[in-house]
Amino acid sequence: MALTNEIIKTRLVEKFGDQLTDWVEPYGMLTFTAPKDQNLKVLQFLYDDTELRFQFLTDLQAVHYPTRKGEELAVVYHLHNLVDNVRIRFKVFADITKPDVFSATALYQTANWMERETYDFFGVNFLGHPNLIRILNVDEMDYFPMRKEFPLEDQTRVDKDDEMFGR
Amino acid sequence: MSRPVQFNNKVKMVEAPEGFMGDGFMATSLEKVVGLARKNSIWPLPFATSCCGIEFMATAASHYDIARFGAERMSFSPRQCDLLMVMGTISKKMGPILKQVYLQMAEPRWVLSVGACACSGGIFDTYSVLQGIDQIIPVDVYVPGCPPRPEAILDGFMKIQELVGNESLRRRTGEKYKDMLAGYGIQ
Numbered sequence: 001m002a003l004t005n006e007i008i009k010t011r012l013v014e015k016f017g018d019q020l021t022d023w024v025e026p027y028g029m030l031t032f033t034a035p036k037d038q039n040l041k042v043l044q045f046l047y048d049d050t051e052l053r054f055q056f057l058t059d060l061q062a063v064h065y066p067t068r069k070g071e072e073l074a075v076v077y078h079l080h081n082l083v084d085n086v087r088i089r090f091k092v093f094a095d096i097t098k099p100d101v102f103s104a105t106a107l108y109q110t111a112n113w114m115e116r117e118t119y120d121f122f123g124v125n126f127l128g129h130p131n132l133i134r135i136l137n138v139d140e141m142d143y144f145p146m147r148k149e150f151p152l153e154d155q156t157r158v159d160k161d162d163e164m165f166g167r
Numbered sequence: 168m169s170r171p172v173q174f175n176n177k178v179k180m181v182e183a184p185e186g187f188m189g190d191g192f193m194a195t196s197l198e199k200v201v202g203l204a205r206k207n208s209i210w211p212l213p214f215a216t217s218c219c220g221i222e223f224m225a226t227a228a229s230h231y232d233i234a235r236f237g238a239e240r241m242s243f244s245p246r247q248c249d250l251l252m253v254m255g256t257i258s259k260k261m262g263p264i265l266k267q268v269y270l271q272m273a274e275p276r277w278v279l280s281v282g283a284c285a286c287s288g289g290i291f292d293t294y295s296v297l298q299g300i301d302q303i304i305p306v307d308v309y310v311p312g313c314p315p316r317p318e319a320i321l322d323g324f325m326k327i328q329e330l331v332g333n334e335s336l337r338r339r340t341g342e343k344y345k346d347m348l349a350g351y352g353i354q
Contacts, residue, residue: 137295138259145294 003051003084005030011052015045020090030088039077039092040102046079046088047107054079054088057108060115062122064096064147072096075124077104094124096147103128121146181207198336205249205275206332207237209324212248214268216255219282219314223254226317236324245271250327251304254314256284257297269304270353274339277331279323280306283313305351 008030012020020042022033034042046054059078066072071093078089094101103126104111115126116135123144126132134141143150184203186195211233215223227233227241242248245268257265269278280300283289286309288298300306307330310323338344348354 136260141294150294 003081003086008052008088011049033091036092036094036101042090043104043107053083054081056080056082057110060111060118062118062124064122066148070095073099073122073124075101099124100127105129201336202332202334206328209238209249210240210242210247211238211250211252212242212245214251214253214265216257219254222314222317223320226320231317231321233324236328246273248272249276251278252281253285253300254281256291257300258295259297262297262303265300266303277307277327278304279308279327281310281320282315283311286311289313305347
């Protein structure tokens with residue numbers, strides 16, 4: 001029997017009850033939200049369950065929602081069941097003033113690189129990550145560039161003014 | 168039967184610098200002779216990071232043939248180069264590497280900045296891209312374009328040749344030059 005979204009949802013609700021919220025299926029991809037401190041438990045369950053078998057972490061990144069006070073940073077996990085070729089996605093939300101999320105490196109080695117990248121661009125502090133330092137940007141950078149807290153153009157710039165660039 | 172042999176006798180020679188000439192001797196200034204030799208045997212170091220590098224490859228290939236200007240010897244060791252050709256976007260993370268390459272070059276050295284990105288950051292008006300390589304190293308000639316055509320790169324190269332040919336032999340030891348380098352944090 002094919003692994004459908006209904007089966008996955010039923011299994012997850014059996015295990016975690018109403019802790020998992022915001023069930024949606026955009027373009028047929030099952031998506032839900034988990035509490036921040038439950039992310040490893042959900043990942044471990046999805047990994048270990050003999051039916052679900054989500055043993056491949058496709059992607060991990062963050063999204064900044066400046067208007068969601070108290071839960072500005074969303075960390076999104078994309079998981080893939082390679083046996084049944086089914087993908088799901090789930091999010092945890094963190095406060096931007098204390099963006100601590102448990103690291104998934106113990107479960108997925110591939111999370112190592114992706115969590116470093118997410119830290120680099122969004123400043124998510126992955127607790128338990130073995131080497132959480134910048135990976136793509138210059139080491140001296142003292143801000144997180146993908147957060148939506150910067151004006152589009154540095155207003156103090158004088159070398160690229162409207163006169164020269166026609167904007 | 169022997170094959171007909173053709174010799175290329177349309178060899179173009181550079182003109183001798185002006186000076187005083189008589190039987191078996193010629194007197195001119197050392198500066199002019201050195202300039203003449205230098206400008207027609209520039210060894211470029213291509214520092215190509217993106218699409219302008221592709222245009223440079225076209226410039227170096229037979230159709231445009233930068234060898235016509237005495238620059239066929241691309242060197243990939245900065246220590247033996249005269250001209251650093253920076254072609255492409257230089258990210259902030261690449262900046263120190265570019266500067267190190269420049270520092271490894273021996274004097275006299277020139278820098279040709281090819282394309283909008285190397286000159287000013289170009290369309291990459293963003294946190295990760297250096298807004299012009301002249302923020303970290305001195306640039307002699309800027310070639311605009313996104314990317315510039317090979318003709319434009321050749322034109323920039325000829326402008327460099329002009330600078331090389333007319334440069335005073337005392338320039339590189341002068342205070343003004345040292346002050347300029349000090350402005351970039353180079354001793």
